[in-house]
Amino acid sequence: MTLDTTHLNRHMTHFDGHHEIWLFGYGSLIWKADFPFLERRPACIHGWERRFWQASHDHRGTPEAPGRVVTLVRRPEAVCHGMAYRITPEVLGPLDVREKNGYLREVTTLHFLAPDEHVPGGGSPDQTRHAHAEGLVYIATEHNAAFLGEAPLDAIVEQIATAHGPSGPNRDYLLNLAEALATLGVDDPHVFALARRLRALLVPQRSAGPARGER
Template sequence: MSLNTVAINQRMDKFDGHASVWLFGYGSLIFKADFPFIERRPASIAGWTRRFWQGSHDHRGTASAPGRVVTLAPEPGAVCHGMAYLVTPEEFAHLDYREKNGYLRLATDIRFEDGSSVEGLVYIATHENAAYLGPASERDIARQIAGARGPSGPNSKYLLELAKALRELGKFDAHVAEIEKHLLAFQAEA
């Protein structure tokens, strides 16, 4: 699959005709909502775990030195916490472009902290996309993040902002915390 997924996402018609759609964010969408939204609520999705396995050639790295950003990997019994946004369908033109580097829209059940749930959308970059980097040790991921920089700034800022946002939500993510620990150690050595 191509790096640019805008056209594929524009063909998703599941929510056509809806006045609004819930969008689940688990990475930069938690801390950087650069789009208008109607409502924002802490939420989670089941069966997925957050992983720094996606390459970023367009935001937090370059084609020759990609950064690493999060995607979701299927994991039975896992719960991924993040933030849900109620948006109008017009926002998907911007979101499809923002998430164009290998991410596809997927319909999913989103659960809110009050126990209610709704069907909405999430962007996931699977192993089938050209920017997918796959698993690595948290130390190796941190080292790659420490050295990557793209048009949206240092890759390290993405990681540190995500770790901070998860702490503010009161949600612990062992993968993110371990990478953050290694990154801070690398920065202290520099």
């Protein structure tokens, strides 16, 4: 598969003829909705978990020094929380470009949460039985050319701490995601563990220049 998935997504026929489509965001789409939408609601999807296993060559890194961003990997008992957007079909074109670095549209069932609902520990199917709808989500699977896969958390943080791309520092992506999830009342152990390690790594750099303190 080529790295740029724009043309593949534009040939997909999911929800053709629909005037409105639900889109699930689990990464930067949670806090950076730079597209028009009709409605936004907290939501979750079942059977997927969020992982920093995808390279970013176009937003939070470069081809020579890619960053790391989130994708979804299958785990039957998992629940992934994020934000759902009700959009019109023409919004998908710009989103295909935004998500071109290995992400493909997939059909999924979105489960909507009450705005004031908090689900400690990421939630469970019993805690999230609410109204639902079919929608789309962009996922970068292990078959795309930018998939990096699992790595030690410290190695992931080292890469995130130094990567920088057209959309800004990779560290901002991680910290913004952690803050957005905390605001939603979601406990994502993977994201929060990385954010803690990143903050610990940055404190010595800011206080003592290039010297690195104990972590």
